[in-house]
Amino acid sequence: MEGAPEWYGTPLDQLEFEWSPEEKLELERYCQKILKNVAEEEMTPRQRCEATMAGKTRDRLLIEALYFNPYAVRTLDSGADALKPIDVCRYPKLLVKGHLATLARFALDFPTLYPISYTQELWGGKSKMLEYGNPCMIGDPPIKSVADLEGVEIPDPRKDGLYPGYLWACREMKRIFTEYGVDKVMPLWVSICVDPLGTAMMFMVGWTRFMIAARKDLELCRRTMNLATEWTIRFGQAVVDVGADCVMMCAYPGIIPIKDNEWMVEYYTKIGKVLGSQVPFWYALTFELALTWFPLMYEKEAVGPGSSRGWFCTEMDYRKAIDFSQEHDLYCSCAPSDKILLNGPISAIEEEIERRCEYGKSHSKFAIGIAAVDYLTPQANFEAAIAAAKRYGEF
Amino acid sequence: MSREEILERLKGAITELDDEAVNRLVKEGLQARLSPLEIITEGLSPGLTLIGEGYERSQRFMVDLVVAGEIMIDVVGILRPIIEASGKQLGETMVIGTVEGDVHNIGKRIVAAMFTGSGYTVVDIGENMPANAFVEATKRYKATIVGASAVLSPVKAYCQVINKALVDAGIRDDVIYIVGGWGMTQEWSDKVGADCYGDSAIDALHKVKMIKVGELPKIRERMRATGL
Numbered sequence: 259m260e261g262a263p264e265w266y267g268t269p270l271d272q273l274e275f276e277w278s279p280e281e282k283l284e285l286e287r288y289c290q291k292i293l294k295n296v297a298e299e300e301m302t303p304r305q306r307c308e309a310t311m312a313g314k315t316r317d318r319l320l321i322e323a324l325y326f327n328p329y330a331v332r333t334l335d336s337g338a339d340a341l342k343p344i345d346v347c348r349y350p351k352l353l354v355k356g357h358l359a360t361l362a363r364f365a366l367d368f369p370t371l372y373p374i375s376y377t378q379e380l381w382g383g384k385s386k387m388l389e390y391g392n393p394c395m396i397g398d399p400p401i402k403s404v405a406d407l408e409g410v411e412i413p414d415p416r417k418d419g420l421y422p423g424y425l426w427a428c429r430e431m432k433r434i435f436t437e438y439g440v441d442k443v444m445p446l447w448v449s450i451c452v453d454p455l456g457t458a459m460m461f462m463v464g465w466t467r468f469m470i471a472a473r474k475d476l477e478l479c480r481r482t483m484n485l486a487t488e489w490t491i492r493f494g495q496a497v498v499d500v501g502a503d504c505v506m507m508c509a510y511p512g513i514i515p516i517k518d519n520e521w522m523v524e525y526y527t528k529i530g531k532v533l534g535s536q537v538p539f540w541y542a543l544t545f546e547l548a549l550t551w552f553p554l555m556y557e558k559e560a561v562g563p564g565s566s567r568g569w570f571c572t573e574m575d576y577r578k579a580i581d582f583s584q585e586h587d588l589y590c591s592c593a594p595s596d597k598i599l600l601n602g603p604i605s606a607i608e609e610e611i612e613r614r615c616e617y618g619k620s621h622s623k624f625a626i627g628i629a630a631v632d633y634l635t636p637q638a639n640f641e642a643a644i645a646a647a648k649r650y651g652e653f
Numbered sequence: 654m655s656r657e658e659i660l661e662r663l664k665g666a667i668t669e670l671d672d673e674a675v676n677r678l679v680k681e682g683l684q685a686r687l688s689p690l691e692i693i694t695e696g697l698s699p700g701l702t703l704i705g706e707g708y709e710r711s712q713r714f715m716v717d718l719v720v721a722g723e724i725m726i727d728v729v730g731i732l733r734p735i736i737e738a739s740g741k742q743l744g745e746t747m748v749i750g751t752v753e754g755d756v757h758n759i760g761k762r763i764v765a766a767m768f769t770g771s772g773y774t775v776v777d778i779g780e781n782m783p784a785n786a787f788v789e790a791t792k793r794y795k796a797t798i799v800g801a802s803a804v805l806s807p808v809k810a811y812c813q814v815i816n817k818a819l820v821d822a823g824i825r826d827d828v829i830y831i832v833g834g835w836g837m838t839q840e841w842s843d844k845v846g847a848d849c850y851g852d853s854a855i856d857a858l859h860k861v862k863m864i865k866v867g868e869l870p871k872i873r874e875r876m877r878a879t880g881l
Contacts, residue, residue, distance in 0.1 A: 339807070390807040394756045465759065466723040469716050470672065514716045546711040600806070600836050632836060634806045 259379050259419070260396075261387035263348040270422040270429075275351050288358035289438035295365035302443035303367035307504070311538050311567060311589060313622035319615060319651030321644065322570055322591040323364070324542070324629035326372045328390070329640075330356030332633055333363050343633065344389045347374040347420060350427040357431065361444075364644055368447040368504075371428055375420040376452055377489065380413040381462045382406075390633065393420070399464040404478050412488045415496040425500050432501030448497045451508035451542070454486035454525050459510070462486065472519060480521070487525045494533045505533055506570065509541040511555070512548025523551070523558045530565035538567050540589055546574040552582050561588060572596070572629055576614050584621040592618060593627025600632045602639050608646040615650035626651050656685050663696030668703055670720045672727070679728055689732035690743070690772065697725055698770035705767060705855040718854070719759055722766030729769050744772040748790040749800035751780035752811040757804035757834075760854075764800060764833065767854040768861075773798070784811075784818035791824055798861060801847075803834040809841055816846035829864050829871065831857055848872050 259266060265273060277285065296302050300317040301309070310320045328343035334356040335341040346353040357369040375393055378385035382400035385393045401407060415421040428448050435441040452460070459468045462482045471478040494505055509526065526541075533539040541561070548571070555561045561568060568589030571579040576592035583590030594610035611626060618624035626647045631640055654662070659682045666674035675697070682692045704721045707713030729743075736743060747768050751761055758780050765775045778790045791799055799819065803809045812832045819825040832842055833851040842850035848864060848871040851857025863869035870878065 388756065388805075389754055390805045391755075396756065465716060465719050469670070469720045473670075513714060515714050545715065547714055597836055597838075601838055601840075632806050634809075634836075 259385045259387065259393060261344075261393075262420070263423070265423060266420060267418060268422055270416045270425050273422050273426050275349075275426065275430075277351070281351070281355070284355065285358060285434050286438060288355075288362045289434065289440050291362035292358070292440055293438070293443065295362070296443045298365075304443050304445050304503075306367060307445050307538075310623055310625055313587065316653060318648060318653060319619065320591070320625035321367045321647045321651070322370075322593070322625045322627045322629070323366050323631065323640075323644065323647075324370050324372075324570070324593070324627070325360055325364075325366075325631035325640070326370060327353060327356065327374065328633040329631045329635065330360045333360040333637075337637065342389050343391055344387055347387060347393065347423075350374075350423040350430070353424075353427040354430050354434070358434070364640060366644070368445050369431065370447055370449065370506075371424075371431060372449045373421075373451055374424050376461060377413060377419070377457055378461050380419050381410060381485075383461060395461060399460070399462055399467075401462045401478070401482060402467065404475070404481060407481055407485070410485065412485055412492065415489075415493045421493070421496075425496055428497055428502060429500035445503035446501055447504050447506065448502035449506045449508070449542075450490065450494045450497055451506075453507050453509040453541075454483050454490050454529070455510040455514070455522060456508065457486035457489065458482040469514065472514075476521075483522065483525050487528055490529050491532050494529065494539075498533065498536050502537060504538040504540075506540055506542055509543055509548075509569075510545075511551035512543055512545030512574075515547075516551050516554060520554060523554050523560050526555060526560035527558050527565065530560050534565040534567065538589070540566050540568050540570060542570040544571075544573050549574055549578050549582070552579075556586050556588075562586065568623065570627055570629070572627060577617055580618050580621055580624060583623065587623065589623045589625070590618070590621065591625035591627040593629040596630045596632060599628065599639055599643060600635050602636070604639060604642040607639055607643050611643055611646040612650045615647065619651075619653070654681065654685070656682070656687050656691075659685055659687060660691070660696040663692065664700040664703070667697050667700035667721055667724055670717060670724065672724050675724055675728060679731070683735070689736045690741070693725075693729060693732065693743075693770060694772045697728060698772075701725055701767060701770045702855065705763075705853070709853055709855060718763050722763045722854075725766040725770050726762070743769075743774040745798065746774040746776060746794045746796040747798035747800060748776045748778060748787060748794060748796040749802070750778040750782040750787060750790075751802045751804070752808055752815065753781055753783045754808040754811060755803055755805045755834075756780040757802065760804065760833065761800070761802040764802070764851060764854045764857050767858050768798075768800075771858055784815045787815050788818045788822045788824070791819070791828060792822070796828060798829045798831065800851075800857070801830070801832045803832065803837070805834075806836050809834065809837065810845065812841075812845035812847060820846075826873070829861055831861060833857055843872065846872060 309316045378395040572593040628643045832847040837850045849860040
């Protein structure tokens with residue numbers, strides 16, 4: 259990886275980043291502010307989250323605010339554009355501090371720790387660090403045929419690439435939460451994006467080749483999906499092991515048609531059962547046509563009892579997503595389009611939040627989503643979204 | 654098979670993302686004395702447009718658009734030497750690239766395919782491209798349309814750097830400058846000095862066509878009209 263930090267590829271058990279006394283003070287103060295925010299409401303975020311997952315009474319709707327790493331670092335430097343998203347990929351301590359600062363600043367229900375890598379180079383491809391985003395793949399994806407899979411090993415998130423740094427940050431968040439008492443009131447939400455389809459399509463085979471192979475060379479698709487699924491399970495297990503209380507995975511059904519691709523659902527079922535049996539686990543779906551996958555995903559137990567609890571949905575008809583989820587007793591959070599959050603106006607943001615809250619309140623496992631908070635999203639827009647979610651989400 | 658039938662089947666084949674059928678029909682079309690330009694603009698392009706419109710109505714999947722675009726680009730790659738050997742050219746030239754600091758290319762390739770399908774010669778200069786690369790390619794290929802893609806929102810501002818480079822090179826008035834990418838708005842488009850922005854590949858093509866026929870003024874004309 260071009261521009262990789264010195265610790266790249268250092269196993270998690272050998273990775274240590276020391277906090278200075280001043281930084282320890284910062285961590286403590288952030289946690290104190292988080293606890294103060296929590297104390298101002300009737301239920302704690304942990305109680306609210308557990309009640310939502312169980313379909314029980316809540317004081318207000320749980321807020322699933324996906325602000326992600328770039329916005330966390332944006333909060334940390336007060337929007338100065340001095341610290342960049344690349345810095346959280348290089349320095350896991352900044353990732354921790356950014357999330358704590360964002361939680362404290364916006365009085366959120368939980369952090370949204372997001373991966374700092376997508377396996378771009380771990381299947382044989384090349385990648386480079388990027389100033390304003392996660393590292394990206396450069397050149398062609400490495401797998402052109404089944405023959406290219408010879409010798410390809412499933413990466414180990416505890417040892418390979420930037421993943422140990424991410425796991426270190428997740429583990430450290432849990433330790434800090436526990437040390438200062440935040441753990442009792444707030445769950446640790448961790449993402450394992452992206453899903454096997456995204457991994458196979460984007461970082462192993464390439465979009466076009468994968469989709470053409472789905473019609474002509476199913477073995478290539480199945481074998482790459484097998485590897486990507488095993489990777490996802492390893493990654494998911496690793497974040498659970500370092501203390502994640504709930505896990506979300508960006509999922510790509512909806513980017514492709516379900517017709518003739520029904521076989522892909524089995525991979526979600528496998529992941530859903532492994533992770534869903536340990537912690538609340540759900541998908542993030544961002545394509546309108548993901549709705550067409552819902553029935554089969556439920557039928558094949560990729561979602562439902564003993565598997566994934568449900569989904570976060572955006573860029574789709576929220577009424578249909580909520581109706582299906584209510585009918586099948588699934589967790590569902592719905593967010594307005596991120597473009598509205600970015601560009602406003604605030605009145606439009608508030609209206610979109612209100613619509614979803616009003617429609618979703620009848621579903622006992624509904625949460626209001628705010629996503630995805632872009633690096634350039636004005637703080638006033640994000641604040642207005644949270645305030646609207648609390649106001650219209652109140653029972 | 655008649656020429657009309659071949660064109661109709663080509664449209665159907667690309668709509669079905671059937672690359673083998675497309676390749677076979679292209680050969681049959683050439684044997685039936687269809688010109689390469691007819692094959693592109695009357696056979697493949699209407700099919701690609703159908704997919705684009707279906708995507709905008711949430712009836713087709715994003716990946717359909719990507720795959721159809723790749724098929725289109727491959728076919729044009731095969732037909733271009735035949736067109737050039739006959740002393741003709743595809744239409745006006747568009748230079749397109751992803752701006753410095755960003756490497757996303759899927760949306761850019763869809764736009765490239767859509768313009769190719771409409772008869773333009775598209776020169777894709779790649780990703781993470783500095784402003785001078787846009788300028789040099791515009792001069793070298795005598796492009797009349799310059800497209801800049803910026804998906805990562807913080808690099809959207811770089812579109813303004815490209816605009817300035819086009820101005821400094823003295824070629825800004827000779828081109829239509831269009832920008833696109835996640836979260837791009839009219840406000841951003843104006844801010845960076847672009848003539849228009851594409852909300853989608855179809856929107857990009859539509860706006861460029863409107864500028865060319867005088868139905869949508871370029872930014873300088875709009876500024877003049879509003880007294881800015």
